[in-house]
Amino acid sequence: QVTLRESGPALVKPTQTLTLTCTFSGFSLSTSGMCVSWIRQPPGKALEWLARIDWDDDKYYSTSLKTRLTISKDTSKNQVVLTMTNMDPVDTATYYCARILGGTSCYAGSFDYWGQGTLVTVSS
């Protein structure tokens, strides 16, 4: 059974760095072709892809946010970590991690399992 769960602070102050952890089970990120992405959704707004890490440790970032994002993985702990620097109130959103559907390309956007999301509010 595949599950993903996001964890991290619910509230951060402007200019602070956000660190989110995605803990997953039911699959291995060391399996060839597997990858995990982070996606966010501001309240009442659309989804936005943020970053992706692949089984071979390749990392990819949203063009508009790449200077602020870092993604990493700990395969032994089944975790993917996302850090976002210089947080701003416009970064208030629910942050999701999601796994790509097996057999599809990592960049295809076909996410078959998602975490429940974690709401991060940026406010002083």
Place this chain on the structure above:
Amino acid sequence: QSALTQPPSASGSPGQSVTISCTGTSSDVGGYNYVSWHQQRPGKAPKLMIYEVSKRPSGVPDRFSGSRSGNTASLTVSGLQAEDEADYYCSSYAGSNNLVFGGGTKLTVL
């Protein structure tokens, strides 16, 4: 890259069919066979309904179908049911390992 364009809302009566469009460019929707559709009910995580333009994951009813013409992809829901009421988001590969989402469409079952 810009977000894909979806109509804010769509509606239909039970049993009817409704089609939701997703318009991009030749650099995303029209350039790659990597359009996906996700359904999102209020307060829930998105659920994959269509991938690679027209493929259905296991467990998704065949009432849901996807297609593409040029730079516009479409999601058609046939035989509308009350449980289909949700937000629907398209996404597309946009090259250089970038993924772009649409603005979302709220589907109402009348």
